[in-house]
Amino acid sequence: MTQAVPHRQRHSLALEQLISLNSSSFIPRHIGPTQAEVAAMLATVSPNRALSLDELMAETIPADIYRQQPLNLPAALSESDALQSLNTIAGQNQVWRSFMGLGYYNCITPPVIQRNILENPGWYTQYTPYQAEIAQGRLEALFNFQTLVTDLTGLDIANASLLDEATAAAEAMSLSLTVSPHKNCHRFFVAANCHPQTIAVIQTRAKPLGLEVIVGDPTTEDFQIPTFGLVLQYPASDGLVCDYQNVIAKAKAQGVIVTVATDLLALTLLTPPGELGADIAVGSSQRLGVPLGYGGPHAAFFATKDAYKRQIPGRLVGLSHDVTGKPAYRLALQTREQHIRREKATSNICTAQVLLAVMASLYAVYHGPQGLKNIATRIHGLTQVLAQGLEQAGFQLVHDCFFDTVQIATTATDLHRIKQRAEAMEINLHYMETSQAWITISLDETTTLADIRDLLSIFAPEQSISLDALIQGVKNQAWPDYLMRQTPYLTQAVFNRYQSEHELLRYIHRLQAQDLSLTTSMIPLGSCTMKLNATAEMLPITWPEFAQIHPFAPLSQTQGYQKLFKELEVMLAEITGFAGVSLQPNAGSQGEYAGLLVIREYHHSRGAQHRQICLIPASAHGTNPASAVMAGMIVVPVNCDEQGNIDVQDLMAKAEKHQQNLAALMITYPSTHGVFETEIRQICQIIHRYGGQVYLDGANMNAQVGLCRPGDFGADVCHLNLHKTFCIPHGGGGPGVGPIGVAAHLIPFLPSHPLIQNQDGSHLGPVTAAPWGSASILPISWMYIKMMGARGLTQATQIAILNANYVATRLAPYYPILYTGTNSRVAHECILDLRPLKKSAGIEVEDIAKRLMDYGFHAPTVSWPVAGTMMVEPTESESQAELDRFCEAMIAIRAEIAEIETGVADRQANVLKFAPHPARVVTSDTWDRPYSREKAAYPAEWTKTYKFWPAVSRIDNAYGDRNLVCTCPSLNEYAPSLE
Template identity: 60%
Template sequence: MTTKLSTANEFIARHIGPRQADEQAMLATLGFESLDALSASVIPESIKGTSVLNLPAGQSEADALASIKAIAAKNQLCKTYIGQGYYNCHTPSPILRNLLENPAWYTAYTPYQPEISQGRLEALLNFQTLISDLSGLPIANASLLDEATAAAEAMTFCKRLSKNKSSNAFFASRHCHPQTLDVLRTRAEPLGIDVVVGDERGLTDLSPFFGALLQYPASNGDVFDYRELVERFHAANALVAVAADLLALTLLTPPGEFGADVAIGSAQRFGVPLGFGGPHAAYFATRDAFKRDMPGRLVGVSVDRHGKPALRLAMQTREQHIRREKATSNICTAQVLLANIASMYAVYHGPHGLTQIAQRIHQLTAILAKGLTALGLNVEQSEFFDTLTLHTASKTQTLHANAHAKHINLRVVDDERVGVSLDETCGPSDVTALWALLAADGQALPDFDALAHTVSGTLPAALLRQSPILSHPVFNRYHSETELMRYLRRLADKDLALDRTMIPLGSCTMKLNAASEMIPITWAEFGSLHPFAPVEQSQGYQQLTHELEAMLCAATGYDAISLQPNAGSQGEYAGLLAIRAYHQSRGEERRDICLIPSSAHGTNPATANMAGMRVVVTACDARGNVDIEDLRAKAIEHSEHLAALMITYPSTHGVFEEGIREICGIIHDHGGQVYIDGANMNAMVGLCAPGKFGGDVSHLNLHKTFCIPHGGGGPGVGPIGVKSHLTPFLPGHASLPRKQGAVCAAPFGSASILPITWMYIRMMGGEGLKRASQMAILNANYIARRLEEHFPVLYSGSNGLVAHECILDLRPLKDSSGISVDDVAKRLIDFGFHAPTMSFPVAGTLMIEPTESESKQELDRFCDAMIRIREEIRAVENGALDKDDNPLKNAPHTAAEMVGEWTHPYSREQAVYPVESLIESKYWPPVGRVDNVFGDRNLVCACPSIENYQEA
């Protein structure tokens, strides 16, 4: 008797929600016999057969984990003293386990629905308070992408607010981190801004500049007193941004106290691993007068309908949706998960703990410097925090070689200097090891203990911090693991995330982030590498990125991929920069017109503006498709200057437009390039490929199609795929073969979360990825079919089918009942659901995207809730429910209401148990409906005062 051993891949069935019988039932509802028949009806004839998904069969979870473990083992874990804005640190175990590795936190969506986001909003408010306290500036946002791009945002912020309107010159200190200067140059060039890099200590005439960027402490380690210089810049009508080390600010006078208008930087060393460059939360703080010009998201305090304090995203309609091509920023993603880690690091350690960490690092650095001087080395700094630059002359290369032999990395400054930065993980043995490395042969080493008793700090006395930090109770209570664990649990319990319910957001693709995909990101082999470590130490990352690039090329039909952009907005920007550089390389600098359909996501025109292009809007027809004749007319009109078309496919309206090949052909015929926004790539993988049906470049949202989690609003990854003629114009970096054109600080962007996508594609294989696309289309069409008799489906293809999402038109209900799309969204909370996307791309509608990960049971539960809500609306229409006092207008209902006086004409049971299944499992929103207008008119963006806290 023989037995056939099978290594069957169980993951595909784990990732995809519906079982085989459910799939057949849903297909029968739609009138199809198979998934292939359904997708053949949905995909337009003109692009069928363009898929080039040549990937091997998927691996099992165990085999894929073993494969990636072998890759990780090729990364060398050395002791790194490179610094340059990146530091090793300790992620406290209760934060690692209860936040970073907790799906209640990493599967949450951006908190646009505040009633079901109070926990993560509180964590972000803590982050803003932390930044405001340490920077000395009253307003801070809820994080940006990284320090370098935050500096670029500060530059354009200064440009629009400076009184020196005639100037296009921005001064950047040569003491800024090199990667920051590189990104500044990239961002400045399309806007006609001249970045002047120099030594601020020698500046005499400041009149040419609209703004300036200073580093504090300087990248080389020096701590400069900028007070007089800031006054001089202000006298010349220029604004000043300061890139400041947060940990150093526990000991140093904060930028806001010496006159800075903006403070930016990274919160990475507050508990976030190096991760070969990211993701890390940047910060941005400014003066109260400038708060409405600040880029990014801002958490504010408002009240709910009961007058109870409630948090929300203040001014949450992102400026690019209002101002579009006039927008000054295309920022659409924060680094929420990482900002929350940083905020909880501060909560756990408290003001005393943070100060103690900073003092210990500084004291170790002072001891190191004293010992190096005793050994005869030339330490260039006399006043420093944690970084030293050593003049090593002709010995420099030998020192690096000796260091690598001992598994030590020093900073490469230049041919005659090395840098050394200490961090939280360093101790006396590290100082001794550095002395041993840098000492001459046979030279006796200093006595660490003797120096420790005699060496004092070297910070300038005039710059020692006098103001208190983190006085709010939240930073002074949760210092035991028990308390922090319970605090994190209380916050998570306030929220709805994917671990509780489907999140049916159209355009945002809240699919499963499988545990096997997430496991490798906390391995030290991926988390502990410095982004500027020698290339021979990152062979695992080199293999991973090379393989992932090949996988993504196979999925998209493009010839090359850049993984550098660390958000979808950055991918859009990098894609248009590639198109711009391509035209310039051909002597066609005149090409600066970007055609964008009126239905486009607001980041598209904002990005075109940032890339130095002029936007021309093209019309859409009644079915939401691009009006091809209008597009053709505008392409002809602007033929000499046409640079690009930006188009989302499938369309923003959730439909596969049948004329996409013709659209691409029109643009190419007039010398333009086609940018296909890959936001909806999850409907195409394995079915059609943008790189094969006319696209020249696309960005991909790895946090949508390829399973990197949203984390409450970030991290994101937005790599771009290009055809071969655009390959030379992919983002560059000082550590890559192409040295210029970096769009973010690290060469591979948010490298530490790329293993998630690698694992997803490796486990799904080509067959699984195609099936995922087909199931996403099936699930969306099933919901559309179940709900179409209750809510009209606004757009569909010529076959009556949608792509991976559908738009329900609620506008007629507003006229018939007074019930708005907001009322339906808030009522869904009472049923335990996150709302679909509201009023995008059409006001008064709901856009629903179920993803392939949701089971038929969950889809039916959602449909049943929507149908019950329609019945309640009908009761309002016929007078059975009061027009102004009904379950929809008052939704969501809190537990506190249930025990108070009940004055509504409908029952408590109808309010909170509209379907019987909720009795067994009920989500209780912590607040009632939040007053958005009150929050914007009474903007409070930091933790409430201690008095308010005590009253609450």
């Protein structure tokens, strides 16, 4: 018989437990279901026998890859302890004043934008705006971004952003090759005064495609040798503002497609590239209110002529209308999306930098055309003051035509003396030493007269230079009058009515109210892993020690970043089972591309240049075949069986057939169909047997962490979506981060960077502009892993798998589950087969997606990887209550479909076909639909407590593509509608 514990001792034990309990423990904050909910869901998943989480995992994951030992990671930290630890690391970074330029500038992020966009989960937890009716706010902001870019560049059409300036220039090379009149021409010319990282990324992109990149002086080139494209920098990296009209005319006379890499702020004063004759303009919008962040994330832009609108890479927002005739935004020309064009795609860039593009567009809205011009004029004026002072001090300027950057020719001895004085004042300049010595100084929005005084004291410490006298000598511009911009810009209403903070704040929140995000409900997108982006993880990204460092600052000033990178690389290597990690790729698609380049370089190092065949399952992500083609490989599809698994016999036959030329297999694991394929080890062994390498797409890593490791079961390369599994938010369609893990034999082939020391000897150049990609958001993933620890990460994966099986079990009686594993289990996602409903009720998958909006949900992934299906991924962050709410919505919709099947509702005029139902429609004076307003607007009880209203009715996509409009109307065009 158990002896009762005396009252005092019981109290003492409870107190001891309380003392050991940390109230800010993160694991139960991140994982949605409580222990009681886990037990209840397990009972639902296995109603006939008791089932534990471990047993469910054993039923789901193949025994030969199921990992029993815990990850070798430090114990989990509380939120407060993790933040304190990261703060200590951040303190090892030194925030010096940076005047380095090279396409990166300090700027002032208006607090109203920082707090209400960058730090607002209503904006950073949104998904890509594929369901346009519940993404109107973000689409409008991107529409404004496109208008901003087209106006300032003087071109016809711009996309909704790309990853960075260097990759945008590489995309311009690809477009130029596609549209060039010179067929089978492989020569591409790049001006030597382009940013060095841009040149390097272009060279990396060109190499596997067999393109010849000529780096030289375009003013001396006659282009008599067939050349398909030319890239110019305007203003140049060394500061030169050059009149490129003759160069462009000469190039175009020879059929050359001309790209101008440019600066949006400079274009408020300079003649735009379109008026100079350029076909394409690219650049970065970083200096429009987006912090340096040690290199990213930043939104690049890409503008071109209307004739090339179907070749433009990335996403394009267009204006259409809904079924009631109301104007509505949506993604235009979807046929360009890479998941459709696959290996015929000209690019694998299906990602963007939406959150950063939104910030840049609202920066322009806030300042307006005159405000932007004032900022640019002030920067240019200060640059003239600096230039005059340097000349007065006896220094020789390389160029007398400039915008914000001056270059000084000097001696090696003077350079080192100046550098010592600059470092003593904690100032970074850009230094170059080859056969001659140069120093480059770039000014920006944050520069003050005090900075100019300090800079002049560095160059001329013994002289007293009067700033007042220098200011008197400032001219309107330091370039010829004919390069002064004459064309008006940003005349549209949106750029001329929100200059007060009160007005901008209201505009931001009006837009936010039109977008569904994770602040509203779960977003159950298969393969997209929309999980909690915890506030504690997000806080550090705006710390100055992370946000205000130039990407090319000396490594001695970024020891905190280096420590964070190293720790994150080690943790990711342990989680994946790989020997090395590169953090450089700044998107999942970029990670795919980088991983395949690593494989290519490995084969070439062994003299196996002929290995070009890449086997890709028919079910693969659309970016997979596009990435393979970009990496110079030839795609051979591999069949899938009726269960959605790779057809091993077909794989073996094709691997054997192509054994002499086999380069790689690209595979997603768990499979694209949401199942742990049991033959994964055998699949990897087949590829290795015939000399190939296995590339594993890490999009579904959220089903593996702590339970199995790609490096253990045979993968050689794996990219990780940190914006999925490791909690970096999607940001409405970007930022993303896609680092790659590699086996030991591939470490020498990881991407390098020309502007970082100690990286010589790598076989592979950079794939992105910044050495560590989107460095400023890597603290998010560091925080997540540190706060979860080995136990928490493993538990998160277990719950992700449980949640998916729970949803599958609840919905199976209403919607068939298309694919399951050997024990009738799914991995972290499940596919609902909706195809029979088309025959029984005339209902398409799109109808269900739109009706879900009325219930307050974003649809799961639609018609992928199988047309007519929905792929549901609930993630570990959703509670049982939220899962039940989603399931009840889907069950209710099935009942609405049953009304059609039984003839109670009409096959054409029914609540699904007319969905979604915005407030404007439901509250109109006219209601002629054969169902009640209440059924339309409040289909579930919870919608009566809180209702998220779709902004518009169903959008007519075909009309928008036939009548493509991608920029705002001017103020004159807009005025009649205001009246």
